[in-house]
Amino acid sequence: xxxxxxxxxYNTLTxxxxxxxxxxxxxxxxxxxxxxxxxxxxxxxxxMVIRQMSASEIKNLIDQPDYNILNQEYVLIKPIAFDPAPTxxxxxxxxxxxxxxxxxxxxxxxxxFNFKNQTYLLEIxxxxxxxxxxxxxxxxxxxxxxxxxxxxxxxxxxxFTKYLLSPFYKxxxxxxxxxxxxxxxxxxxxxxxxxxxNLLDDSISSLMKKIxxxxxxxxxxxxxxxxxxxxxxxxxxxxxxxxxLQENLSEEAENKLFASLKTLNRLKxxxxxxxxxxxxxxxxxxxxxxxxxSDVLAEIMEELEDRVxxxxxxxxxxxxxxxxxxxxxxxxxxxxxxxxxNAIKYNAVKGHLVISDDVVNNTYRLQIADTGVGMEPxxxxxxxxxxxxxxxxxxxSFGLGLAIVKSIATFHNISIDIQSNRGKGTTxxxxxxxxx
Amino acid sequence: MxxxxxxxxxxxxxxxxxxxxxxGFTVEHARTRRSAEEKIFVNNYDFILLDLGLPDxxxxxxxxxxxxxxxxxxxxxxxTARGAIDxxxxxxxxxxxxxxxxxxxxxxLLARIHAITRRKHKLDSNExxxxxxxxxxxxxxxYYNEERINLTKKEFEIxxxxxxxxxxxxSRTNLTEHVWGDVLEINSDSNFVDVHVKNLRxxxxxxxxxDWFETVRSIxxxxxx
Numbered sequence: 333x334x335x336x337x338x339x340x341x342y343n344t345l346t347x348x349x350x351x352x353x354x355x356x357x358x359x360x361x362x363x364x365x366x367x368x369x370x371x372x373x374x375x376x377x378x379x380m381v382i383r384q385m386s387a388s389e390i391k392n393l394i395d396q397p398d399y400n401i402l403n404q405e406y407v408l409i410k411p412i413a414f415d416p417a418p419t420x421x422x423x424x425x426x427x428x429x430x431x432x433x434x435x436x437x438x439x440x441x442x443x444x445f446n447f448k449n450q451t452y453l454l455e456i457x458x459x460x461x462x463x464x465x466x467x468x469x470x471x472x473x474x475x476x477x478x479x480x481x482x483x484x485x486x487x488x489x490x491x492f493t494k495y496l497l498s499p500f501y502k503x504x505x506x507x508x509x510x511x512x513x514x515x516x517x518x519x520x521x522x523x524x525x526x527x528x529x530n531l532l533d534d535s536i537s538s539l540m541k542k543i544x545x546x547x548x549x550x551x552x553x554x555x556x557x558x559x560x561x562x563x564x565x566x567x568x569x570x571x572x573x574x575x576x577l578q579e580n581l582s583e584e585a586e587n588k589l590f591a592s593l594k595t596l597n598r599l600k601x602x603x604x605x606x607x608x609x610x611x612x613x614x615x616x617x618x619x620x621x622x623x624x625x626s627d628v629l630a631e632i633m634e635e636l637e638d639r640v641x642x643x644x645x646x647x648x649x650x651x652x653x654x655x656x657x658x659x660x661x662x663x664x665x666x667x668x669x670x671x672x673x674n675a676i677k678y679n680a681v682k683g684h685l686v687i688s689d690d691v692v693n694n695t696y697r698l699q700i701a702d703t704g705v706g707m708e709p710x711x712x713x714x715x716x717x718x719x720x721x722x723x724x725x726x727x728x729s730f731g732l733g734l735a736i737v738k739s740i741a742t743f744h745n746i747s748i749d750i751q752s753n754r755g756k757g758t759t760x761x762x763x764x765x766x767x768x
Numbered sequence: 769m770x771x772x773x774x775x776x777x778x779x780x781x782x783x784x785x786x787x788x789x790x791x792g793f794t795v796e797h798a799r800t801r802r803s804a805e806e807k808i809f810v811n812n813y814d815f816i817l818l819d820l821g822l823p824d825x826x827x828x829x830x831x832x833x834x835x836x837x838x839x840x841x842x843x844x845x846x847x848t849a850r851g852a853i854d855x856x857x858x859x860x861x862x863x864x865x866x867x868x869x870x871x872x873x874x875x876x877l878l879a880r881i882h883a884i885t886r887r888k889h890k891l892d893s894n895e896x897x898x899x900x901x902x903x904x905x906x907x908x909x910x911y912y913n914e915e916r917i918n919l920t921k922k923e924f925e926i927x928x929x930x931x932x933x934x935x936x937x938x939s940r941t942n943l944t945e946h947v948w949g950d951v952l953e954i955n956s957d958s959n960f961v962d963v964h965v966k967n968l969r970x971x972x973x974x975x976x977x978x979d980w981f982e983t984v985r986s987i988x989x990x991x992x993x
Contacts, residue, residue, distance in 0.1 A: 559821055562849040563777055566871035570783035573874045576937065577790065590939050590987040597941045600871055635948070638922060642963050 336497050340489040347485055348478065355474030359467055366463045367439060371424055374441040374456050378422070381407070381454060382445050390447065406431050406438055406457035415451045418444035429457060436461050499524030500532070507536045514544040547614070554610050561603050569596050605732040609718075612663065612739040619744070621661040625668075625698060626651045628661070629687060632669050639676050640685065650688035655696045657766055659744050667740040668700075670733040671760050675702035678758070701759040707752040715750060769814040769885075770794040774804040774830070775847065776823050784817065787874045801825035808834055813842045815881060818864070820848040820855070828862055835863045843884045847872065873942045875933045882932050898931055898993060899980055901972065912975040922947055923968040926961070930981075930991045939988040965989060 333341075394409055406429055423442040428435055438457035445452055502522045511517050517540045522533050572593050576586065611617065629651065633640070640647055675685050683703040690697050707715065714720045716738040719731040741748050745765045752758040771788055775781040776799045785795045796813075798804035801824045808816070816834070820827035831844060846859045849870040856867045865888075866880050886905060896903045902911045908924050910917045919927065925947045930938055944961050965983075972978045982990045 559849045562870045563780065566849065567777065567780045567783065569871045570780060570787070570874055574783055574786050577787075586937070586984075587986060590937070593939060594941055596871070597945075638920075638964065639960065642960075 335500070336490070336493045339493045339497075340486060343489045344482060344486050347481055351474065351478045351481060355470065355478075358474075359470055362466060362470070363463065366460070366466075370439045370458050370460065371441070374424075374439065374458060375422065377456050378441055378443050378454060381456070382443075385445075385447055387448065390452070406440070406455070406459075408453075408455040410453045410455075411450050412444075412453050413451065414449065415444070415446070418446055418451050426460065427457075437464060496526070499526060499529045503529060503533050503536065507533070507540070511540070514540055514547050517544065550610070551614060551616070554607060554614070554616075558603070558607050562600070565596055565600055565603075569593060569600075572596070602732065605736060606718075608666075609732070609736055609739045612736075612743045615743070617660045617663055617743070619659050621659060622656050623659040623661045623664050624654065624656045625664075625689075625696075626654060628665050628668055629672075632665065632672050635669070636672060636676060639673075643676060643679060644682045645676060645679055646682070646684050648684065648686045648688075650686060653689050653691060653696065655689065655764070657744075657764060663740045663743070667737050667744075667746075670737050671700050671762075674733060675700055675704070675758070675760070678702065679704040683757075696764040698762040698764070699759055700762075701757060703757040706754045706756050706758055707750070708754055712750045712752055716748075770796065770811075771815040771817060772796050772798060772804070772807055772811075772813045772842075773817045774798045774801075774822065774827070775817065775819040776800065776821070777819070784874065784877070787878075791878060799823075801827075801830050804830055805833065808837070808842075812840065815884075816842050816844045817877075818844055818846050820846060820850055820859075828858070831859075831862050831864060841888065843881075843888060845877070845880060845884070873945065875929075875936065875938060875942055876946055879929055879932050879946065896931055898934075898991070899978075900976055903928060903931060912972075915975070917971055917975070919968065919971060920964075922964050923971070926964055927968055927972075930989055934991045934993050937984045937988055937990045941988075943988060 390409060394411070421443075424439060425442070426437060426439055429438050429440070436459045439460050440455055440457040443454045445454060499522045506518055506522070517537075519537055519541075521537075522529070524530060524533075572589050575581075576589050581589075629649075633647065633649070672685075672687075679685060679702045684701075685703075686699070686701040688699050688701075690699075716734050717731075718735040720734075738748065741762065747763045747765060749761040749763070750758060751761070769792075771793045773781045773784055773795060775784070775797070778799070781797050781799070785797070788795050793815075796807060796811075798807050799822075801822045804822075818827050818831060822830070827846065827848070831846075834840070834842075834844070843865040844863065845866045845868060846864045847868050847870060848855060848859075856869075859867045865884050868877060868880060896905070900912055901917075903909075904911070905928065908921075910919055910924065910927065926943060929943065929946050940961050947961070947964075969978055969981055972981065980992045982992055984990055
């Protein structure tokens with residue numbers, strides 16, 4: 333839920349609570365006060381009745397219920413079974429009574445007294461209908477106030493919080509959501525008089541400035557490394573090649589020169605691989621080619637045809653879809669090349685290589701399966717780490733192939749899953765997360 | 769043929785110079801864009817080897833200036849340590865004839881120079897003759913007398929490269945890189961090239977002995993003429 337709505341909701345709920353509480357408190361207070369008042373009056377009336385009691389009065393009262401001695405709305409005296417020591421307790425209760433054919437709610441005092449060897453029950457009542465009316469009015473009033481207050485405050489809260497939070501949402505939108513590259517960051521300040529938002533804005537800007545600096549530094553570093561390392565390698569390699577052309581070289585010297593060239597080449601490959609990974613991770617490649625996966629695979633299989641033949645591997649092409657995506661063609665080529673090349677390299681002689689695809693939940697999946705040496709679960713976990721290599725007796729490797737694969741896949745939003753059984757083979761599943 | 773090496777790294781320029789001079793090229797040097805421009809305005813070259821990272825400018829700018837000169841047929845090969853794929857496309861689009869990322873093999877440089885020469889000058893004889901084998905580079909075919917030898921694409925590349933660099937030992941690494949390009953990681957198992965060489969030799973030796981096609985133990989191969 334958006335902050336704006338949460339704030340409005342909170343304000344509304346607290347207002348409901350305050351109004352309800354006030355209404356309830358008022359109701360209770362009114363009832364308590366009025367009832368106390370009535371009871372005090374009833375008590376006085378009772379004392380008066382008992383004090384002024386005479387035989388004729390009792391007779392009158394019993395015979396004519398309408399006979400009013402007290403100016404009270406309701407008086408009743410009734411002889412009951414004689415009790416030599418009637419209880420002095422006075423009871424109050426609220427009950428419905430019919431007087432003059434009007435049914436009303438009364439607060440009624442009940443007392444017992446003895447008069448000339450007879451026990452009487454005395455009831456004196458006062459209508460509390462007016463209090464009930466008052467209560468109803470207060471209830472209705474509270475409800476109306478509640479509804480009006482709610483509507484007004486909700487609207488005003490929404491408008492105010494919207495105004496208050498608009499710089500905040502602007503900051504979020506412009507400085508966080510829309511920024512896909514630190515280099516495109518918009519440093520213009522969002523106008524606000526709220527100190528906290530200013531602080532937020534400044535913090536994001538300074539953070540982004542730091543990231544941008546680091547980013548540029550890394551880019552610069554990559555460019556420097558490539559120049560500063562590859563140029564000396566180039567010099568040495570050319571020098572060695574020229575040395576090789578000397579007529580009077582001994583065989584041993586020649587061998588050593590070639591071994592050195594080979595080592596240099598190794599160094600070059602490692603630097604180039606690391607540079608490639610860095611560049612991919614720093615998004616220094618475009619994704620502007622329309623790349624058809626089946627075409628790239630066909631190309632790769634042609635390039636690797638000789639290796640497949642040499643190992644007598646049976647290749648099964650089960651590509652059924654013509655999937656295309658916006659990508660960097662050279663990188664996708666490298667990605668698939670490395671996986672397919674591994675599938676051949678680590679395959680058994682006369683093994684199988686199966687490339688198949690399917691579409692699951694609108695996403696394209698490519699599977700490259702071999703029947704080679706396979707990997708242990710611990711090896712799978714580390715497979716994408718740099719300089720991690722499978723022990724392989726026939727070929728040297730730098731352990732960077734899958735690290736390159738990983739960085740290219742991440743760059744293109746492709747997830748990779750490896751399933752492998754030691755001695756049975758390995759299956760690479762590539763899930764292309766961009767929608768078809 | 770004369771070559772202008774535009775390269776600020778003196779030692780590298782001297783090594784390229786030594787190698788190309790041995791091949792009979794006349795070599796001149798320029799270490800900055802300014803001196804390169806002076807030379808380009810005055811002389812015609814068959815080849816300009818252009819480093820992109822010059823101390824006073826980007827090599828691309830120099831290329832642009834050069835491309836505006838009228839009636840020039842100098843071939844430009846970009847040599848760079850930047851090595852970005854985008855740079856390569858950028859370079860070729862800007863009018864360079866080829867692009868060689870550093871570090872490169874001098875043999876490879878020579879092969880590229882030969883290829884460009886052939887393309888540019890449409891040499892009358894697009895055929896190289898070696899011990900009775902005729903290599904037609906345009907059609908990528910090899911004949912012995914009048915009989916065609918069926919070579920795979922890779923076998924042809926290997927044969928052609930070795931012949932271009934005749935009398936020099938070519939290492940497996942170098943050969944692999946030439947035939948397969950600089951696909952990352954693949955160079956690591958350069959012994960793979962042996963299979964192709966073995967097949968190539970077998971096909972060639974059906975017609976005549978190929979003792980001139982020498983295996984240099986633990987290094988690579990050499991064609992002796």
